[in-house]
Amino acid sequence: SQERTLRAEFEAARAAKTPAASHGLRAPGGIPTTSRPYIYPNLENPGQRSTPPTGYIPGTPGGQPAAGMEDVLGNVIRSISSIADVSTRADKAKVSWPKFGGKYVDWYTFKSEWAVFVLEHGRHLRDEELVRCMKEHCVRGQALKMIQHAKTMPRVWQVLDNAYDRPELYVLEVLEPLRDIRPIKEHDHVKLAAFYSEVDAAISLAADVNMSDHVNGVHVIAELLLKLPEEEKRLWTTRRTNVAVGREAVLWPGFVRERLDTANLQASRVMAEEARRGSRTEAGAKEEKRKSSPASGRGRSKSPGKARSPRRSNVNAARAERKAAPRRRNGASCIIEGCRCEFYLKDCPRYREADAESRLRLAEEQRLCRRCLGHPARQLCHARGNFCNVLEACKDKPHHILLHEGMSEARYLKIE
Incomplete structure (x- = not known):
């Protein structure tokens, strides 16, 4: 109802007849040029009219914006609607809130998501409204306890940055899945592909939040190399000779993706071979079971004068037959x-x-x-x-x- 009242007031003001409007003269911003004071809607009390502030010049930055009165009124209406939608109607899932549960690995992603959220939904929210949104819908766990006393957004960010802006702890959490992996043996392509996949995921996650320098550091690479077989270490040593000492981070992401593709190809071949062997072994077991069953001897007998051609079966069926007594x-x-x-x-x-x-x-x-x-x-x-x-x-x-x-x-x- 308030929005309709404001819109009606605006239409009435635009329809007012002035000498400038009768001659079609208008300023660049769309505001009528007239020497007498112009009457505008009173946004605080829609039932009354108010005059422009002292020193108002139509169409200039000191008065209304150059975009005109429509944009000004639209901004006010959108501001009221945005505050209502974001702050009081969040339970109806109209807004996708960024979430933070207190993990270092999620902190930098949460900061970028919060910036996007404010740009899309919170440009017209007051500082206390943003603080309430963050406490009620975004932050959870120990992080929420830290900011319970904060009343302004600068104080909220100061507390959270002091606690969670820790690159060294971020690296520890990103590489946590790789610490429990035992050193990989030679030609174990399946485990090698899984290892490189985890490393590539960590590198991609760090690149999204501008933390690549920490994940691709020299000490991190040296720790990861301890998990790799000797052949992979030799390939990396050959690759890193092309750059200066301490600049391995430039080549490490490309090396990981290249070895990941190779390991995936070799692992797929190994799994296909295992599946093929399993199917043949299963076929051989079924053939042996069919031969040993009592029903296999029943049926119509062949004529004694007709020679039966030799039957060729697969290799694993013959190997299964050799396992008999x-x-x-x-x-x-x-x-x-x-x-x-x-x-x-x-x-x-x-x-x-x-x-x-x-x-x-x-x-x-x-x-x-x-x-x-x-x-x-x-x-x-x-x-x-x-x-x-x-x-x-x-x-x-x-x-x-x-x-x-x-x-x-x-x-x-x-x-x-």
Whole structure:
């Protein structure tokens, strides 16, 4: 209602007929030029009229602003509305209050957010209104207890700055997540990526509040390097030789982002490989469970005259099959010199632990069957599946998985 009354008074004043208005003469600020005193609305008592102050010249800085009466009245109305909205209607979530809970890491961010808040919502608030807003809506915890006695904003900022404007404590809180991390081992790309991610987040947070010089200091970098493996330390030593001593802060943020991208790429490859191995192991376990189930033997039998083609499955399925109980020989010894086990060759511990070339060479020297690793003169080959599928050349030559497991294709072709 007060706003409508002020607007009505303004319209009535603008509609007043004066000699200057009848001739269309106006000052640059939009105020009518007349020699007699002009009547304006009384903002303190809308029912009465008031005259301009002594020495008033229309359109000059000493009187009304050059923007004209509309801007003056609009500023007054906005001031009244702003005070009402900010100070008495905050509970309706019309204003996003900056928050500060007493942490050093949040202090500089709170100061910048408060400056933006005052610029947007508090330009027309009085000093005591700003103090009340800060106490009721912004500051919490121990910080609120510190400013309970303060009555003005300069005193509030003096108390809070003395307590929380501590760059050394800010650095300690920013780097707190990194202090519990143990030294990272070589080739542990997942932990290395997580470490560099935390460091990059701390650097970005410090850059937003102009604290980069403290987070990228020489002593901070030296402390962080203790967590890194030797290869990362060597890379940083090579990089920092391009600048003078004490100027490492110039290169540190770029080095962190570069190593973070590399570590993320390597970590993604490691996780993809682990996921692939896990899926293959799960598939092998399901295949073994299907074979061992009683229902697997039921069903329509195949015709005896029709030969069944060898079934090739993945490597991990064959590896899962090898974990079954080993078969023992009937009174015969192992064909490997020095081995006294009683198992068949494919279950011999020494044969399994040997490298791929030694396993292949022994099978060729003993002229064993490549499909079952048995001697063709002593027993018939009954191998029906789980053949080697490690190399491309293995698809056309079915043979046991132990012959080429762990061998590269180039090495296999060279031996062949």
